Amino acid sequence: MEKLVIKNIGMILSGKMEEPIFDGDCLIAIDGKILEWGSEKDLDTEDATCIVDAHGVTLAPGLIDSHVHPVVGDYTPRQQQLHWIDSTLNGGVTTMISAGEVHMPGRPKDIVGLKAMSIAAQRWYENFRPSGVKVHAGAPVIEHGMVEEDFAELANAGVKYLGEVGLGSVKDGKTANQMVDWARKYGIQSTIHTGGPSIPGSGLIDADMVIETGSDVIGHINGGHSALPDDQIICLCETCTKQAFEIVHNGNERAAVLTVNTARELGKLDQVILGTDGPAGSGVQPLGILRMIAMLSAFGNVPAEIAFCFGNGNTSRQRDLDVGLIEKGYAADFVLLDQAQHAPGKTMLESVVQGNLPGVGMTIIDGVIRSERSRNTPPAQRLPERIL
Numbered sequence: 001m002e003k004l005v006i007k008n009i010g011m012i013l014s015g016k017m018e019e020p021i022f023d024g025d026c027l028i029a030i031d032g033k034i035l036e037w038g039s040e041k042d043l044d045t046e047d048a049t050c051i052v053d054a055h056g057v058t059l060a061p062g063l064i065d066s067h068v069h070p071v072v073g074d075y076t077p078r079q080q081q082l083h084w085i086d087s088t089l090n091g092g093v094t095t096m097i098s099a100g101e102v103h104m105p106g107r108p109k110d111i112v113g114l115k116a117m118s119i120a121a122q123r124w125y126e127n128f129r130p131s132g133v134k135v136h137a138g139a140p141v142i143e144h145g146m147v148e149e150d151f152a153e154l155a156n157a158g159v160k161y162l163g164e165v166g167l168g169s170v171k172d173g174k175t176a177n178q179m180v181d182w183a184r185k186y187g188i189q190s191t192i193h194t195g196g197p198s199i200p201g202s203g204l205i206d207a208d209m210v211i212e213t214g215s216d217v218i219g220h221i222n223g224g225h226s227a228l229p230d231d232q233i234i235c236l237c238e239t240c241t242k243q244a245f246e247i248v249h250n251g252n253e254r255a256a257v258l259t260v261n262t263a264r265e266l267g268k269l270d271q272v273i274l275g276t277d278g279p280a281g282s283g284v285q286p287l288g289i290l291r292m293i294a295m296l297s298a299f300g301n302v303p304a305e306i307a308f309c310f311g312n313g314n315t316s317r318q319r320d321l322d323v324g325l326i327e328k329g330y331a332a333d334f335v336l337l338d339q340a341q342h343a344p345g346k347t348m349l350e351s352v353v354q355g356n357l358p359g360v361g362m363t364i365i366d367g368v369i370r371s372e373r374s375r376n377t378p379p380a381q382r383l384p385e386r387i388l
């Protein structure tokens with residue numbers, strides 16, 4: 001039995017918008033799953049196999065990047081970059097969701113080929129986790145000619161997500177809606193490319209097509225990079241009652257703030273989730289999710305502890321994951337962070353709401369320490385330490 005005890009926690013962020021901060025200074029995980037948390041004196045800390053002294057820093061569920069374009073291992077051909085996933089782990093991200101392995105050179109677009117590649121990609125990231133990061137990949141981009149059986153076959157083979165609708169040949173709402181419905185019938189979640197074309201070869205998807213398609217996630221509602229006009233973004237926020245409003249780092253920052261302000265006014269902040277949309281033409285953003293949390297907290301009038309929920313708990317709920325929330329039985333995936341050295345504000349949360357990044361001191365995945373002081377964030381004031 002592996003027993004992880006994290007003590008002297010300064011603050012526990014829960015990932016839950018309805019109660020973003022939990023009481024307690026200690027958390028216990030058994031065999032990679034959260035068991036309990038609270039005051040150390042009330043918990044059974046005996047027989048630990050690993051003890052972390054948090055030295056007063058904040059513990060949060062590991063961040064989730066809802067929108068990445070991985071290809072293979074920890075390498076992206078898009079920007080010829082190695083170890084971008086490890087770099088992102090250093091930004092507090094412990095789970096990533098593929099929106100399509102679209103940067104694979106020679107990506108097959110015939111139906112048997114695209115199915116084969118999706119299944120292979122799902123497998124190679126299931127079998128190999130770069131630096132321990134959970135990459136949910138194998139996200140096929142739908143093409144004309146696919147039939148219901150194809151979606152059943154993909155689901156049976158372990159595919160759980162569609163790549164961005166609109167990046168393939170299907171660019172009309174009627175066909176897209178039919179395929180998204182087939183996918184959903186077999187338990188496959190869908191996302192759609194929203195806004196103008198991202199790179200030569202992709203196209204415009206406007207609010208009408210997003211609504212007609214009815215995908216589960218409104219992928220980069222703030223554009224990737226070119227955003228829809230304001231009235232269309234507001235229309236999507238008003239019309240869509242369940243779908244995730246996914247805001248990405250590689251999108252339009254002004255449209256991101258508009259989305260959050262609109263969602264807040266509508267009482268729909270629980271639909272806001274975050275991604276980077278990297279690797280892409282804009283590059284790779286190891287700190288992308290933290291940067292979005294700070295930016296949206298600062299410009300969107302959102303308390304920092306709520307903005308953190310956009311980057312973990314909301315995504316967990318929208319995407320039906322067992323990570324991203326402090327919840328019994330959920331994966332023991334955490335990021336430990338503290339106010340950055342010399343950042344203004346009395347607390348970590350106060351520094352974030354002023355637009356500053358926190359410093360990451362440690363990441364833990366499935367109860368195992370995966371990284372210590374981040375090589376990418378500004379240095380944290382205090383650092384957690386493994387003492388057993």
Ligand SMILES: [Zn+2]
Pocket residue numbers: 164193194198219220224
């Ligand atoms: Zn896109």
